[in-house]
Structure formats: structure tokens, C-alpha cells
Amino acid sequence: MIKPMKSPQTRAEFERRLHLLREQLRQGKMYFSSNVVRGIDGLQRVRMLPNGRIDFLSVDQSTRLQANMMVQFQEELSSPDGSADTSADED
Template structure:
């Protein structure tokens, strides 16, 4: 997995995941902490993300969501014979 190397990259991933969650593009099974963690991320007065409010679940969800942004899930549904 490609991990962010700068604060700007990490904020981009968190904002990307939060936007997908708010727009209903990303959904979670009932009882999972993913959406709660992303929605609890706070912003500083200058508009930057308060990293003290980012827990491990929010970080993992943001990185995974961003990493999967260009995946073709249609290919994943096909078996080895192309069906």
C-alpha cells in the first residue's frame, strides 16, 4: 500500500474518504467503527485537520479508500474463464 509521505497527502486522503462517506458512495456494515471514526475527525481554525482527532481506524479507512479509487471491481467479479 502506498502511504502518504506529507501532511497534505494525508489530509487529501482523509478528505477523500469523508467526502465518499458523506455522499453515500462508501458504506459500512452495521456495528463497524469506520464511519464514526471518519466523522469524528476535527478541523483546526485554519481549516487543517487536527491530527489528534484521527484514530487508527480513520487512518486505515482513509488510506484504503484512496488506494482503491482507481480499481475496476468488474474484473474482480469475473472468474478465471472470463465469466
């Protein structure tokens, strides 16, 4: 059964997802095909504010989707029966 994707409920949770996405890319655990230019361009346009927070106005739909899907897939893979442990998202 397909479960609906869990959207982040707070700014901190959304920022955490974007930082996790950046780290996955940095470590080479996630990559884009050379044909997928839009995903890479969206990630490169994400800006940081002077206070170190992410400027949400610079985050496009493709980047949001990638960050949310990455977390969803990690939760699905972490539990063999499909019931994901979400306690890590509450940091």
C-alpha cells in the same frame, strides 16, 4: 501479486485522503455496515483546527486505514493491469 499500500508522504497528501474519504461517504459511494460502529465513531471524532486544517491528534488508526485503503483501491481499479497512475496524488 499483492502490492504494499502506499502511505501518504506529506501532510497535504494525508489531508487530501481524509477529504476524499469524507466526500465518498457524503456521496454514498462508501458506507459502513450497521455492525461496524468503530469506523463511524472514528470518522465522527475527526476535528478541524481553527485554520481549517485537520487536527491529526483526533484521527484514529481506523480512520487512517480507511482513508489509505480507499485511495489504494481507487488506484487499483483505475488501471486494468494493476499499474496505478499516481500522478493525481501529487496535487
